[in-house]
Amino acid sequence: MPTGCYIYRTAESNFKPKQSRKYGKTSLEWLEWLSHSQNICIKHQFNGKEQRIGHRHLPVDGWCAETKTIYKFTGVFHGCPCQGAHQHRQREVDGDLCRPPKDTTYLKHYGEVIEMWECQWLNMRTSPDIKHFLDSKFPNCNPKWEMTQQQVLKNIVDGNLFGIVECDISVPDHLRTYFAEMQPIFKNANISRDDIGEFMYSYAIKHDILKQPRRSLIGSFTGNSTSNSTFKMVPETRTGRLSRLPNYRVRSQSVFRIFCRHRLGCTPRR
Structure with a gap:
């Protein structure tokens, strides 16, 4: 049965495809690639639910219980250092990058933290090996058209x-x-x-x-x-x-x- 990011179509909308989840697919690609390439099991919201860490019960994008590793995927809307991001509020972004992220500091008390910026992953996923894996793991063509x-x-x-x-x-x-x-x-x-x-x-x-x-x-x-x-x-x-x-x-x-x-x-x- 389909799990994770799947597509659903209904007769009321002429079977126009809709994604099951609006956000999180890019982070899912990264976590699944890590699971595959390192032969480990990473728990995340698409294969169960997000692991909550510590007394703050802070949800994390990925968690490997075997290695006690926390995986954090940070999108472009969270102060991504990539060129051209958030030009309309660059000063706020610069300030965020200068301050140690409080959540990351907190999480390091409970295990190793591996962080990936969205722009970095988008560059990495152009690699032939990663691209081949993603094409086989996520075969959705994400079509926009309706069906009869x-x-x-x-x-x-x-x-x-x-x-x-x-x-x-x-x-x-x-x-x-x-x-x-x-x-x-x-x-x-x-x-x-x-x-x-x-x-x-x-x-x-x-x-x-x-x-x-x-x-x-x-x-x-x-x-x-x-x-x-x-x-x-x-x-x-x-x-x-x-x-x-x-x-x-x-x-x-x-x-x-x-x-x-x-x-x-x-x-x-x-």
């Missing part, structure tokens, strides 16, 4: 989508006889006495059970939002991709939301 529902469905069928799809789904009419013994769509639904067969209805009356609807896991030919049983397609454990529709002989009717990390094969709508 048919384009979304095609990406599902082609196996190009890694994530979750919330949709209505059903078994085609001509295959319902084939699946009569065992319906292929499993969902949670509210079941009352009116929904069960004659034998179980008599059993429920005799034993005074199921007087109120009970939420149960059932097999069905359909899964739709009107019955409060919206179907969610999840990746296969082995391949990491969404289960393909033809393999289950079902069809998607309406897609409501998708949460994905994989590059979608589509072209901008004109």
Whole structure:
């Protein structure tokens, strides 16, 4: 399932992509590169939550418990020394750079502090090794265009989508006889006495059970939002991709939301 910085699209916005998090992606790139290149585990907000340090419970961008190392990523809006930053308040910036950062001084009491300026990382990430890693780790192309529902469905069928799809789904009419013994769509639904067969209805009356609807896991030919049983397609454990529709002989009717990390094969709508 997609974690970290993923893209979500909704039918209400014509499947225009939106980032799950507005800020923090650049720091995530740096932390993931450090984890990969140094073979260490760094805890951060995208793989759990930020570690809080000391009696002040100060949140930090990254924390390695094994090495007791604190990772601090400082953006350009925090007095970055790069040329041209904050020209409109240069005196305030110069003053900030002359004073020892209080937070960094505090954090050094609890472990080694490694700090990275955003401008430095943006220069580093142009390295071929880092660029190759980031392209494979974060395959999002960050598209700006909208998609049609048919384009979304095609990406599902082609196996190009890694994530979750919330949709209505059903078994085609001509295959319902084939699946009569065992319906292929499993969902949670509210079941009352009116929904069960004659034998179980008599059993429920005799034993005074199921007087109120009970939420149960059932097999069905359909899964739709009107019955409060919206179907969610999840990746296969082995391949990491969404289960393909033809393999289950079902069809998607309406897609409501998708949460994905994989590059979608589509072209901008004109």
